[in-house]
Amino acid sequence: MKSGRYQPTAEAERAPAGTPVGINVGVGAVMIVAGALVAAAVPAAHNGWRLELIAVAVAVAAAVTADHLAMAAVVPLGWLVADGFLENRSGDLTWHGATDMYLILLLVMAAAIGLTAGEARAENRAHRNSRRKRTP
Numbered sequence: 001m002k003s004g005r006y007q008p009t010a011e012a013e014r015a016p017a018g019t020p021v022g023i024n025v026g027v028g029a030v031m032i033v034a035g036a037l038v039a040a041a042v043p044a045a046h047n048g049w050r051l052e053l054i055a056v057a058v059a060v061a062a063a064v065t066a067d068h069l070a071m072a073a074v075v076p077l078g079w080l081v082a083d084g085f086l087e088n089r090s091g092d093l094t095w096h097g098a099t100d101m102y103l104i105l106l107l108v109m110a111a112a113i114g115l116t117a118g119e120a121r122a123e124n125r126a127h128r129n130s131r132r133k134r135t136p
Helices: 010-014 021-040 047-065 068-087 098-134
Strands: none
Touching: 021 047, 021 068, 047 068, 047 098, 068 098
16 A cells, blocks of 8 residues: 655656756856957957867866756857957957858857767766776
């Protein structure tokens, strides 16, 4: 006979608490700002390198957080910072046609690569921890 008490399932007991999405978005925002500060030191004539530094910041944030939902907020933030402060240099947001399409593609691919690396790192860590628990 069942009692009226709540009994969690095995899946609910194993679910990790994880870092809240808001914290992960904050980590991504800090990485974007840091990348923009580094990119600002690169001469404006090398605009491609400046934009790639923002993509590297997105990839590192994705690898560190491994949070898909947070990257859905960080990638547009990266585009806004890159467009407003690296391409236009005065905070104005304008559409530059093919350049902005390539930038969006670059940021999405950087996030995907970073998320893949972050999930592989987490899986590797979980595998190592499970091996340690089994060994006497």
